[in-house]
Amino acid sequence: MSKSLLRKLRNAIIVLLGVSIVVFMLMYLSGDPVALLLPMDTAPEIVEAMRDNLGFNDPLYVQYFRFLSGAVKGDFGLSLHHNQPAMELILERMPATIELALASIFIALAIAIPLGIITAVFSNTIIDYIGSIIALLGQSMPVFWLGLMLLYFIGVKFRLLPITGRGSWQHIILPAITVGAYTAATIARMLRSRMIEIMQQDYIKTARAKGVRQKWVVLKHALRNAVLPVLTILAMQIGTLLGGAVITETIFAWPGVGRFMLQAIQNRDIAVVQAGVFVLAVSIVLINIFTDILYTVLDPRIRYE
Amino acid sequence: MNKKMMKMLYKRKTAFVGSIIILLVIITALFAPFVAPYDPNLSDLDKRLMPPSWEEDGSQEHLLGTDHLGRDLLSRIIYGTRISLLVGIITVLLSGIFGTVLGLLGGFYRGFIDSFLMRLTEVQLAFPFILLALAIMSVLGPGLRNVILVLSITGWVMYSRLVRGEVLLLRELEYVKAAKALGQKNRKIIFGHILPNVFPTIVVVGTLRVANMIIAEASLTFLGLGVESSIPTWGSMLADGRNYITSAWWVATFPGIAIMLTVLGINLVGDWLRDVLDPRLRTS
Numbered sequence: 001m002s003k004s005l006l007r008k009l010r011n012a013i014i015v016l017l018g019v020s021i022v023v024f025m026l027m028y029l030s031g032d033p034v035a036l037l038l039p040m041d042t043a044p045e046i047v048e049a050m051r052d053n054l055g056f057n058d059p060l061y062v063q064y065f066r067f068l069s070g071a072v073k074g075d076f077g078l079s080l081h082h083n084q085p086a087m088e089l090i091l092e093r094m095p096a097t098i099e100l101a102l103a104s105i106f107i108a109l110a111i112a113i114p115l116g117i118i119t120a121v122f123s124n125t126i127i128d129y130i131g132s133i134i135a136l137l138g139q140s141m142p143v144f145w146l147g148l149m150l151l152y153f154i155g156v157k158f159r160l161l162p163i164t165g166r167g168s169w170q171h172i173i174l175p176a177i178t179v180g181a182y183t184a185a186t187i188a189r190m191l192r193s194r195m196i197e198i199m200q201q202d203y204i205k206t207a208r209a210k211g212v213r214q215k216w217v218v219l220k221h222a223l224r225n226a227v228l229p230v231l232t233i234l235a236m237q238i239g240t241l242l243g244g245a246v247i248t249e250t251i252f253a254w255p256g257v258g259r260f261m262l263q264a265i266q267n268r269d270i271a272v273v274q275a276g277v278f279v280l281a282v283s284i285v286l287i288n289i290f291t292d293i294l295y296t297v298l299d300p301r302i303r304y305e
Numbered sequence: 306m307n308k309k310m311m312k313m314l315y316k317r318k319t320a321f322v323g324s325i326i327i328l329l330v331i332i333t334a335l336f337a338p339f340v341a342p343y344d345p346n347l348s349d350l351d352k353r354l355m356p357p358s359w360e361e362d363g364s365q366e367h368l369l370g371t372d373h374l375g376r377d378l379l380s381r382i383i384y385g386t387r388i389s390l391l392v393g394i395i396t397v398l399l400s401g402i403f404g405t406v407l408g409l410l411g412g413f414y415r416g417f418i419d420s421f422l423m424r425l426t427e428v429q430l431a432f433p434f435i436l437l438a439l440a441i442m443s444v445l446g447p448g449l450r451n452v453i454l455v456l457s458i459t460g461w462v463m464y465s466r467l468v469r470g471e472v473l474l475l476r477e478l479e480y481v482k483a484a485k486a487l488g489q490k491n492r493k494i495i496f497g498h499i500l501p502n503v504f505p506t507i508v509v510v511g512t513l514r515v516a517n518m519i520i521a522e523a524s525l526t527f528l529g530l531g532v533e534s535s536i537p538t539w540g541s542m543l544a545d546g547r548n549y550i551t552s553a554w555w556v557a558t559f560p561g562i563a564i565m566l567t568v569l570g571i572n573l574v575g576d577w578l579r580d581v582l583d584p585r586l587r588t589s
């Protein structure tokens with residue numbers, strides 16, 4: 001296990017270095033970084049002096065290593081629009097995004113697990129068809145459209161829940177459903193097919209032959225073995241969840257990293273974009289490592305492979 | 306599609322429904338000027354935010370109502386199919402070809418090329434897809450060509466990973482070893498022997514990815530960093546509708562239903578194709 005874990009850690013470091021190169025390149029893709037800092041009619045000598053002063057005339061690799069040493073310390077420079085350290089601005093908004101991501105995972109599982117079990121237990125019946133259609137629709141809906149519909153029907157028409165901002169627990173329900181719907185549908189569909197497969201295994205037949213009640217056969221024997229792929233899907237969906245959060249935070253004016261980054265992208269506030277993209281990418285890499293470790297805890301077979 | 310597959314398609318009701326939806330969308334896109342009741346950009350400010358025909362203030366002239374500039378929603382949805390399909394199909398073709406070639410090379414040659422490609426895919430997968438697309442779009446600027454470019458750049462990873470995995474299995478099979486022993490060139494082995502066996506997988510993933518790309522284009526346009534606003538697209542209609550969601554629900558509702566039905570149709574057919582074309586399922 002330790003050998004494979006070390007290999008994974010080595011790969012993660014390589015990936016993080018790759019991430020840092022992409023984030024560094026973002027600055028250059030957006031044109032002349034110095035031009036973004038100065039008014040458009042600045043004299044060329046002043047632009048050149050500024051470029052020299054900020055080190056943009058140094059060789060690219062020197063600039064990259066300077067960027068990397070800053071990134072390691074969380075220093076991405078000042079935000080053009082807020083005149084505050086970019087990293088500080090991102091970290092201030094991180095709790096709201098983490099809160100939304102956790103709530104959406106909770107909602108996704110709360111919908112997916114019962115839906116997956118019910119459609120599998122009642123497979124090829126009307127219950128299965130209705131459940132499967134719901135899951136399919138969930139996978140086919142654009143996140144932002146679902147958000148708009150919830151906002152209108154639940155928030156505006158029936159006034160059941162608040163539609164914008166963050167504060168009480170009611171504020172998070174609509175954004176969390178919006179972000180979690182796709183993941184819920186994906187997990188429910190996977191869980192259904194995995195449960196159907198498992199229900200035909202010999203050990204399930206044995207449990208039944210021993211007189212174990214249906215409820216326990218499903219929950220204790222079948223579900224337990226179908227849960228590991230749920231973890232895989234959840235880990236794979238982290239990127240989708242965070243991507244969905246960018247759009248959802250915008251719709252519901254949720255004060256998280258996603259909404260802030262979209263504003264930064266629109267304002268070409270490159271330091272904030274770099275800090276935000278870096279933080280999210282590093283989070284995804286770390287979550288993947290954590291999931292790998294969790295696998296070995298949950299499934300001892302992996303430990304011995 | 307051969308006769309046997311047609312029969313199977315007819316037998317599986319969900320896939321049949323999906324194929325009918327796709328067919329309707331394609332026909333609508335191809336014959337938009339003949340199907341649409343109005344010019345999609347024709348505005349009539351006297352008729353702005355008119356509700357659908359079945360609502361109290363609705364008119365039979367505008368079946369699904371009008372938007373904030375008095376443009377006919379149905380006509381705009383009909384023309385919107387063109388952009389969605391265009392973006393979906395072209396991005397899947399571009400990213401599919403690029404990803405497949407890289408996956409074939411990495412899986413076949415292994416070694417440095419493979420390690421490099423694997424790390425490259427992992428780096429790309431570390432970024433939330435839509436965020437990376439947004440960041441690049443902000444640099445390139447909005448526009449149909451840029452949307453296609455960005456979605457193709459960010460979409461190749463899925464194919465390369467999948468194809469690489471398949472190639473790793475295929476390269477150990479007898480017929481590939483036999484081809485090598487007979488002295489065939491690597492290029493011939495890769496494209497003549499391995500590619501045909503990976504192709505069904507690519508078709509299945511490609512079909513399902515068309516749906517993802519349609520949603521991605523709509524998302525970028527919705528956020529103001531996609532296709533130019535002068536072109537009627539489902540994403541831009543939703544962005545317009547967002548501003549009037551409290552007073553005119555229909556502006557955002559119907560384009561969303563159009564996206565959902567199209568994506569549903571593609572997913573239904575994609576699921577069926579996976580079951581039919583995936584060799585592991587076919588033999589069981």
